[in-house]
Amino acid sequence: MTQHSSATSDDFTPTGKLQFGIFFQGVNSGTIWKAAESGSQTDFESFRRIAQTAERGLFAAFFLGEGLRLREHLGRPHALDVVGRPDAQTMLAALASVTKNIGLVATQNTTYNDPADLAHRLSSLDLISGGRAAWNIVTTDNAWTGANFRRGGYLDHADRYRHAEAFVETAKRIWDSWETPDGPARRVLHEGQHYTVHVTPRLPRSAQYRPVLFQAGDSPEGRNFAARQADVIFSAHPKFADAVEFRKDLVARSLAAGRGANAVQIMPASEFILAPTAEEAAEKKEWVRSLQIGPQQAVAYLEQFWGRELSEYDPDGPLPDIDPVVEETSETRGSGFHGAKARQLADQWRAEAKDKGLSIRQFVTSRTARVDATFTGSYSAVADQLAEYTRVGAVDGFNISPWLIPTGLDDIVNHLVPELQERGVYPTEYRGTTLRENLGLQTPVPSSETVRA
Amino acid sequence: MSDSETVRPGFLAIELDGAGWDGAGFKGTGFKGASPEGTGFASLAEAVLSAESAGFHVATFTDTPAPGRVNALQRAAYAGPITRTIAVVPEVDTVYTEPFHVATQLASLDYVSGGRAGWIATAAESREAAAAVGRSFVGGAALGQEAAASIEVSRRLWDSWEDDAVIRDVATGRYIDVDKLHYVDFDTAADFETPADFAGPAYSVKGPSIIPRPLQGQLPVLVAASLLGDGLVDANAVDAVLVSAPTPELLAAEVRDVRGRLGGSAAVIAELDVVLDARGQAAAERLAGTDSGRATYAGSAAGLVDLLAPLLAEADGVRLRPASLAVDLDELARLVLPELRRRGALRAPVQDGTFRDLLGMERPANRYAGTPTAAGAGS
Numbered sequence: 001m002t003q004h005s006s007a008t009s010d011d012f013t014p015t016g017k018l019q020f021g022i023f024f025q026g027v028n029s030g031t032i033w034k035a036a037e038s039g040s041q042t043d044f045e046s047f048r049r050i051a052q053t054a055e056r057g058l059f060a061a062f063f064l065g066e067g068l069r070l071r072e073h074l075g076r077p078h079a080l081d082v083v084g085r086p087d088a089q090t091m092l093a094a095l096a097s098v099t100k101n102i103g104l105v106a107t108q109n110t111t112y113n114d115p116a117d118l119a120h121r122l123s124s125l126d127l128i129s130g131g132r133a134a135w136n137i138v139t140t141d142n143a144w145t146g147a148n149f150r151r152g153g154y155l156d157h158a159d160r161y162r163h164a165e166a167f168v169e170t171a172k173r174i175w176d177s178w179e180t181p182d183g184p185a186r187r188v189l190h191e192g193q194h195y196t197v198h199v200t201p202r203l204p205r206s207a208q209y210r211p212v213l214f215q216a217g218d219s220p221e222g223r224n225f226a227a228r229q230a231d232v233i234f235s236a237h238p239k240f241a242d243a244v245e246f247r248k249d250l251v252a253r254s255l256a257a258g259r260g261a262n263a264v265q266i267m268p269a270s271e272f273i274l275a276p277t278a279e280e281a282a283e284k285k286e287w288v289r290s291l292q293i294g295p296q297q298a299v300a301y302l303e304q305f306w307g308r309e310l311s312e313y314d315p316d317g318p319l320p321d322i323d324p325v326v327e328e329t330s331e332t333r334g335s336g337f338h339g340a341k342a343r344q345l346a347d348q349w350r351a352e353a354k355d356k357g358l359s360i361r362q363f364v365t366s367r368t369a370r371v372d373a374t375f376t377g378s379y380s381a382v383a384d385q386l387a388e389y390t391r392v393g394a395v396d397g398f399n400i401s402p403w404l405i406p407t408g409l410d411d412i413v414n415h416l417v418p419e420l421q422e423r424g425v426y427p428t429e430y431r432g433t434t435l436r437e438n439l440g441l442q443t444p445v446p447s448s449e450t451v452r453a
Numbered sequence: 454m455s456d457s458e459t460v461r462p463g464f465l466a467i468e469l470d471g472a473g474w475d476g477a478g479f480k481g482t483g484f485k486g487a488s489p490e491g492t493g494f495a496s497l498a499e500a501v502l503s504a505e506s507a508g509f510h511v512a513t514f515t516d517t518p519a520p521g522r523v524n525a526l527q528r529a530a531y532a533g534p535i536t537r538t539i540a541v542v543p544e545v546d547t548v549y550t551e552p553f554h555v556a557t558q559l560a561s562l563d564y565v566s567g568g569r570a571g572w573i574a575t576a577a578e579s580r581e582a583a584a585a586v587g588r589s590f591v592g593g594a595a596l597g598q599e600a601a602a603s604i605e606v607s608r609r610l611w612d613s614w615e616d617d618a619v620i621r622d623v624a625t626g627r628y629i630d631v632d633k634l635h636y637v638d639f640d641t642a643a644d645f646e647t648p649a650d651f652a653g654p655a656y657s658v659k660g661p662s663i664i665p666r667p668l669q670g671q672l673p674v675l676v677a678a679s680l681l682g683d684g685l686v687d688a689n690a691v692d693a694v695l696v697s698a699p700t701p702e703l704l705a706a707e708v709r710d711v712r713g714r715l716g717g718s719a720a721v722i723a724e725l726d727v728v729l730d731a732r733g734q735a736a737a738e739r740l741a742g743t744d745s746g747r748a749t750y751a752g753s754a755a756g757l758v759d760l761l762a763p764l765l766a767e768a769d770g771v772r773l774r775p776a777s778l779a780v781d782l783d784e785l786a787r788l789v790l791p792e793l794r795r796r797g798a799l800r801a802p803v804q805d806g807t808f809r810d811l812l813g814m815e816r817p818a819n820r821y822a823g824t825p826t827a828a829g830a831g832s
Binding site for chain 1: 518519520521522524527528530531532534535549550552553554557558560561562564565566581584585587614619621623626630631634654656657658659660661663664665
């Protein structure tokens with residue numbers, strides 16, 4: 001590791017290795033539940049099976065999403081996709097006892113948690129797992145989700161990153177406050193616009209000092225936030241050219257934030273559809289897509305934006321000719337589709353589908369499938385493709401969302417990983433016992449500012 | 454739980470806080486007990502497996518703030534997948550926590566333990582806990598109200614998915630039957646009936662839960678007897694009550710008294726701190742300088758058997774808090790539990806049984822089954 005605060009972008013050094021994470025998806029159309037081999041989304045056995053498979057494949061990290069309110073469709077819980085998922089930290093604490101090396105990453109929202117409480121629970125997970133915990137930092141700002149919480153939706157949209165950053169800074173100060181192995185800790189005081197924290201931290205540092213920080217936002221504010229605070233950014237740019245561009249951008253932002261060119265790692269979200277040959281992989285992709293977006297899902301997808309029932313429309317026919325319901329706001333329709341925007345969007349989509357000769361189902365599939373994020377092909381061809389990413393350091397690894405639970409990693413671990421190992425671009429053993437070691441991250445050093453705070 | 458003529462053998466719970474009440478506490482890494490009077494176990498896994506193989510029916514995890522003590526619910530979750538018979542029951546505070554998080558975390562605990570989870574609902578009277586989350590201090594009767602509210606929200610959220618809500622119906626493309634999901638619409642100010650004059654900061658929770666109904670339907674909820682009463686937690690809202698007394702001699706009478714007041718609606722569990730003669734050291738010496746304020750037995754293993762056998766006939770179960778987990782657990786496993794079993798005072802542990810089974814409770818019907826649905830209730 002060569003990291004200097006005075007580095008220039010030329011100092012960025014590709015590691016030459018890939019690392020994999022698995023994102024155990026809950027609620028969306030990506031995870032297939034209709035195939036005969038689809039298992040339960042809530043039984044612990046599914047989680048154990050897939051986490052242990054990932055560990056056999058030397059995956060760096062196991063990610064869980066967070067559910068704070070069920071998705072709705074036209075005012076009722078959405079019925080068509082997988083729904084219902086366990087609490088991330090509880091599940092990861094349980095997985096800690098049946099795994100040894102894999103990192104355990106909890107997606108946790110900064111709006112609906114208290115900083116001292118969340119920092120304490122993440123420390124707990126870190127200690128209980130022997131230094132394998134991480135926090136995937138996300139922000140939400142809507143009152144609709146807030147309806148499930150004591151404090152409600154108390155955050156203005158404009159404040160979300162300011163609030164998140166104060167939250168993360170507070171958590172870091174809590175983790176930095178335990179000075180020696182036996183303590184005691186210094187008190188941490190934060191008095192801000194949104195909350196006050198006055199706490200004597202109770203937990204010592206873990207084997208990896210503190211939980212690893214992942215961040216998933218993609219806006220300029222999100223990227224700056226990651227450049228200042230995160231160890232790894234969970235990006236949305238897996239395509240090669242995009243990935244290279246994103247790397248450049250993030251290196252520049254990291255340097256501007258006074259951190260090293262290699263200080264923030266990049267792991268894009270991705271999906272793999274693999275088979276022994278290219279032809280078989282292409283067939284498999286058709287099958288996967290047909291199960292991800294069935295006829296009902298296709299119509300329901302449009303209904304979200306039209307704001308009305310469209311059940312009289314044939315999923316294999318053209319897009320609806322009636323216009324969307326225009327309403328001022330709806331938390332469940334997506335922030336981009338309020339008011340006049342809905343009609344504009346419908347016109348645009350109708351034109352596009354007509355142009356390309358796409359049915360409702362084909363059109364929706366083209367929009368919802370992880371088009372950019374999907375690697376399809378033979379094991380060896382995809383391994384070659386990924387090796388190219390490592391050559392230039394476009395990414396540090398991929399965060400894989402399997403489309404099948406719990407067997408969805410089997411072909412990746414059994415076939416793709418060995419191909420990558422043969423090419424020398426994938427680890428052949430875990431480097432250490434902590435997530436920080438396995439990711440090749442440096443141990444954080446508390447800034448003098450933090451120490452004196 | 455009933456005063457039938459045949460005495461039902463009781464169960465034993467053990468507090469695995471890892472430190473014992475002598476306050477040695479975890480040091481350094483959180484689990485590797487540095488002090489000889491600390492846990493003495495190399496890991497939490499070792500401690501909970503030792504308790505299970507000794508024949509304890511329940512492991513409890515305390516959550517009162519202490520340096521080095523990790524989150525109780527996570528310790529219980531860690532223990533879940535590696536055990537087969539022992540119930541895992543964390544303390545979780547109700548005052549400074551988010552009820553939605555608490556309910557979904559506990560439901561998740563039930564999944565990872567195969568239906569062996571329970572909840573000791575506590576109400577922290579703590580200025581430190583209030584300051585940590587930037588809330589006003591809550592004390593007095595409001596503590597019982599916070600506990601009551603949190604238990605009520607959790608129970609509604611656990612029922613917010615009917616058991617057969619996940620249908621995975623390929624023909625209609627429906628993963629769930631929306632008619633079997635329910636908004637809980639909990640509101641301390643409006644429709645939370647007991648108490649009407651809720652003294653804590655009012656709040657509401659919409660629902661449904663984000664996780665299907667727990668394996669047990671409802672996790673058994675335990676509270677200390679001190680939280681029960683008028684304007685506090687209703688006895689009908691809990692499954693078991695933890696009873697303490699100032700001395701061991703007073704415990705049986707206290708258990709009878711609480712059972713009388715409950716009218717048989719909940720199991721009664723007696724609390725006993727334990728220090729045994731061990732490793733050539735008399736209990737009295739080991740006890741020196743410690744006082745938990747609860748009934749404490751200090752003496753020989755044989756004397757403890759003589760105390761527990763009749764107590765287990767009176768109470769449904771007894772929770773032991775060993776002064777030193779490793780030292781006392783060793784003595785309990787070798788000398789106390791086998792003798793209690795021989796005398797017929799102890800229930801045989803059941804592999805893969807649920808915590809409700811242990812308490813002799815049926816899996817409850819869902820309160821929302823057959824009621825109007827989530828339709829149109831989204832706001």
